[in-house]
Amino acid sequence: MAQNNALFEQGKERYKEEKYQDAINSWSKILDAGEHSAALYFNLGNANYKLNKIGPSIYYYEKALQLAPLDKEIRTNLALVENARIDAIEPLPKTIFEKWYASLASILTYHGWAILTVVFSMLFVLLFLVYYFSTSERKKRVLFVGALISALLLIGSLVMAFQLNNDRVNDKPAIIFADEVQVKSGPTLGSTDAFKLHEGTKVQIIESEDNWVRIQLADGKDGWIPTTELKAL
Numbered sequence: 001m002a003q004n005n006a007l008f009e010q011g012k013e014r015y016k017e018e019k020y021q022d023a024i025n026s027w028s029k030i031l032d033a034g035e036h037s038a039a040l041y042f043n044l045g046n047a048n049y050k051l052n053k054i055g056p057s058i059y060y061y062e063k064a065l066q067l068a069p070l071d072k073e074i075r076t077n078l079a080l081v082e083n084a085r086i087d088a089i090e091p092l093p094k095t096i097f098e099k100w101y102a103s104l105a106s107i108l109t110y111h112g113w114a115i116l117t118v119v120f121s122m123l124f125v126l127l128f129l130v131y132y133f134s135t136s137e138r139k140k141r142v143l144f145v146g147a148l149i150s151a152l153l154l155i156g157s158l159v160m161a162f163q164l165n166n167d168r169v170n171d172k173p174a175i176i177f178a179d180e181v182q183v184k185s186g187p188t189l190g191s192t193d194a195f196k197l198h199e200g201t202k203v204q205i206i207e208s209e210d211n212w213v214r215i216q217l218a219d220g221k222d223g224w225i226p227t228t229e230l231k232a233l
Contacts, residue, residue: 038074179198
């Protein structure tokens with residue numbers, strides 16, 4: 001811990017001295033030691049941006065954002081460096097159901113929806129038991145409606161928890177590190193060219209085969225590139 005703190009401070013001093021590569025070297029040693037943090041990734045993103053390394057800069061900002069998704073400074077710097085990318089990819093328009101799902105998904109995390117599922121299940125059991133043992137017809141009607149609503153909320157939160165977990169498992173983002181890469185229609189050099197991508201573009205890995213990965217863009221295009229041309233987040 002003390003050694004990593006010393007390396008972190010050493011990197012900050014090198015950064016102030018505008019010795020950006022030396023700063024990167026110091027901070028990279030912390031990563032090599034198995035430690036990481038949002039602040040460490042953020043500083044690595046800053047140093048790489050100073051060296052005009054768009055791919056690594058975006059990569060480290062994205063890593064920082066994974067650990068601190070609400071940090072405004074990270075988001076601001078990421079948006080700034082994304083403007084330096086060559087590829088401008090327009091995402092596919094969302095259907096109204098996809099917009100509803102995105103709005104619901106932004107309210108809570110997977111763990112939040114899972115906890116809410118447990119809360120609604122306990123509420124349903126409690127209301128049902130009180131309903132079952134109640135002797136008043138008026139109270140039974142109110143308790144039955146309450147139990148029914150809690151059951152519906154239980155099902156809804158359970159579906160959201162499973163769907164968000166499925167999204168998390170299938171989410172395999174990566175950043176293109178090559179200056180320029182030719183995306184192929186198949187996992188061989190002899191395959192036909194599909195389109196080109198440039199440094200810093202964010203893609204999704206959807207399949208892998210030998211030393212090739214199949215990637216997909218936000219606009220729906222997909223193809224194959226060598227694994228050496230990108231770095232998974």
